[in-house]
Amino acid sequence: MAVNHRELSWDDISLTNKLLGSGNFGEVRKGTVNLDGERIPSAIKVLKRGADEAARQDFQQEVDIMRHAGYHPNIINLLGTCEHQGNVVRVHRQQYMALEMAGNGDLKNYLRKSRVLEVKDPAYANTRQTVSTVSSLSPVQLLRIACDVATGMEHLSSKDVIHRDLAARNVLLTDSLIAKVADFGLSRGEGIYEQTSKKAVPFRSTALEALSRRIYTTQSDVWSFGILLWEIVTLGGTPYSGMNSRTLLRSLREGYRLPKPRNCDEDLYVYFSLLPTCVL
């Protein structure tokens, strides 16, 4: 359902105890919002009471970016925002961000849960070589998810939004397995963004030029999309597992790239691995 963001009144929001996620900002709880008399399931991000000024600014920035991005079926949409209208006079009122709900949670977990062991030849069921990990999702479903993310990211780039934190953990799946790009906490609404603060960088999915020079563009989001494809093919694997940020940066500078996963088709790997190198 396409819904334009709106200011909600406190009575429009109902929160449950079900925790969907948490972070420095506070937490995300399952709930509903009342939109024109209809109760819509929602993931409600709550800025914690004692949040410092930086966390407040980040929260507001995320709201502004999502408003600017507008509605798209492959993006988690902002349903509305609300300030708690309690009786208590506080310097800062509690802030709420009502997001579209995605019932199947994040892609990384979903891919991991989809792993099943396949025994190729039951006659040799005890030997390791005949057992491989496959997904309960079909190749078409996996490709569909990748296409959904690409479509959502294309929309963001058309609005000059740079996501800066695209990874499987930040893609959510609806009940009908539509993939939606989420978590705009690091996003910026400029065609090119130079980070000046010393915030932590999600280094496993960040482009080389962003790691080296802190320059973020749509092209650096494309690099992250390449890593996300690797995460899909490995069913939620950890990119460059065992490497720390320093070793990874050195290796990437020397030309090292993620190797082809065992279950990945040669043509698919060559095609995907061309994506990140053409933006360098």
Ligand code: ADE
């Ligand atoms: N966790 C964080 N945001 C969410 C959302 N929009 N839907 C489901 N789970 C979430």
